[in-house]
Amino acid sequence: MALSRRNFIGLTGLGIGLTALPPVVSSAGILDNTEKPIRMPKDRIFRSSGGKLSLNLIAAPGTVNVAGARHANAQTYNGRLPGPMIVVSPGDRLRINLQNQTTLPTNLHYHGMHVSPKGHQDNVFVQIPTGGDFDYDVRIPKDHPGGLYWYHPHWHPNVGPQVWGGMAGLLMVRGGAAALPELKNVRRRVFSLGQVAFTPDGELDLYGTTPPEDQAHLVNGQIMPEVSMRPGETQFWQFANIGVNAYYRLKLPNHTFTVVEEDGIKVWQTWETDSLLMPPGKRYGFLVTAQQRAGSLNFMQAGYNQGFDDWPKTPLMRVRVKGEPAKSVTLPEGIGDKPSWLSGPVKRRRVLTLSQNVVDGQPLFYIDGMLYDNLTMADVPRVLVNSTEEWVVRNASSPLGGSPHPEDHPFHIHINGFAVVERGDWNPATNQVSNRQIIVPRGEADTENVPSNGYIKFRTKFADYVGRSVYHCHILFHEDHGMMGVFDVVNEDGIGPGPGQLLDSELHQHN
Ligand SMILES: [Cu+2]
Incomplete structure (x- = not known):
């Protein structure tokens, strides 16, 4: 169906x-x-x-x-x-x-x-x-x-x-990254990407019932704004996807991006790419060097099929190249140190499975077969503060996994970022892994796409802070309909939550 x-x-x-x-x-x-x-x-x-x-x-x-x-x-x-x-x-x-x-x-x-x-x-x-x-x-x-x-x-x-x-x-x-000495005289621009949709009455659509092709995209709250660059000029652009469920695949035709920052953290190894996929919640900071000749080109959403929503190719912003030519800027490839916990001991390994189903006509989204609303404190994993853990997050949202259709989920965790060390395909029907890729991380993330019938493996250190928080899918409809879990960071004595934290009896207070 x-x-x-x-x-x-x-x-x-x-x-x-x-x-x-x-x-x-x-x-x-x-x-x-x-x-x-x-x-x-x-x-x-x-x-x-x-x-x-x-x-x-x-x-x-x-x-x-x-x-x-x-x-x-x-x-x-x-x-x-x-x-x-x-x-x-x-x-x-x-x-x-x-x-x-x-x-x-x-x-x-x-x-x-x-x-x-x-x-x-x-x-x-x-x-x-x-x-x-x-x-x-x-x-x-x-x-x-x-x-x-x-x-x-x-x-x-x-x-x-x-x-x-x-x-x-x-x-x-x-x-x-903005404080790198090489970027001292580089023009910096900060952009939010967001979505807007309208009901037939001309009101804002607050429930996301408008199909992707009928939505508009806002860059800093504006539709199709314009930025200027000098010929050959390098600029530092920081983008945040603050939308609800849109995936943006950013592209500037005939240009490349040198990534220097991911999810708010300077990468330790820069990398060059001709497009960047930004699921909801994602941020990237990158250098872009304008072409040598004057002219106008469109900064693009190059399109992405998330499974449920197929985001069409559409221009987001006009880039006008004009004025006096400028000297470009180059950075060393290594611009920071990788965190020591990345190669340190792993205290614990966990596997999380994302799935979905339609029950009585209502789409529901699960982590390990559980809806957020049905969690009890027994379902809340305890994590030792300042320990490093390795988590596999795998996506069973496909007909193979019993779901109505294939669908990507962007996984997000609060308080601490993580570094992806492996990814690949996973068959939820046979539990077989294939196309396994070992990743040498170049930076940290707090939001990472998990493709349908795929998995990611990451390391993270639960540094400094005890207390309860959450991990969830950052497609907000999925989060609102169950795909969120609670974790509890505790100290050596097993003590974590304090005043203002979720208590046993409060887990279901909104029901
Ligand atoms: Cu999701």
Whole structure:
């Protein structure tokens, strides 16, 4: 049976209900129209100074302007789509008062950040009810990697509709690849990639029922903006996919990208490629050197078939090459040190299996055969703090594995990144592995695509922080419909969770 997109519309029985939105309380949409140069107005960026940053985020319904048309049912931070950009330094104290003026509970996740998962920090078990607020107080460690991160709500099971409405923003940590001496005089640009879709009534589609070919893609909140480069000029571009489920395969025709940063962390070995696949949640920073002749070309979504969604080829941004020729920049291949835990002892090996099914007409998504909503504390793996583990994540989402159709899943884990050391094909019917590739990692990731009938093997160190957090598929519909698990980082005495962490009785509080 083919699972049609229409099946997904009748899922409001899970408590998803944005039908009764309160009146518009914010109308500060600032989306520019086509053909305008990219710019970030000052009030869209909050920057730390003197070791701290305090800001207010108001999550509220708002009106935004997309390509000249106004849409009243956006769900925004401070009336912006995407939300304001936050810029901090390692060692900073980041304080955010988040007010919830939406009709659903919400909270905040600092995607990719290596900070505590407890209390008022990157604690996804916080629930801020409608009309409530919460004071986040995030202590960014002094040795935190510099690079591009992002923030978005993480309140299960309604992450998808909130991010569809616009609740997501960039979070930049100073330093990292951007601080390489060779890049001192290199022009740097920061981009968010996101999706927008409209219902027949012209409202924003908050449930993703619009097929990929009818969606629009926003670069820094703009449709088809323009950037300029001088002939031969090298620029440093940092991209974050802050969309809901789109896979972007980035390509600039006749150009290559030299990757210097992945998921917020400077790679230790640069690499060159003519396209970059970015599943939801993914970030890359790369150098691109413009062609020598003046002209205009399209920076492309080259297209990707994820299995359920086939993302068509489409231009994302215009690149205009003009002006005085510039000297290009070259970097050494090695720009950092690999982490010592990569070759150290492995404390524990685990295997996670992703799968899906349709039950009573409803698509459900599982890890190890379990839905997030049905987890008990007995299902929560315990991990020793500062130990290195090796995990295999394999994808049974295909007819071979009993699923209705093949589908990729982007695996994401909170608090600590990982390095992929092996990948290959896996047959869920016979449990046979084939096309095994040993990978020499060039950098770390926090989000990695796991193809249908494929697997990845990675190493990760559960460094510094005890407490509970989650791993999940970053296609938000899949996360909202079950594909998320909890892990518990404990100290030698087996103690981990503290105040504000998920408790046994609270596991099912949202049901
Ligand atoms: Cu998924």
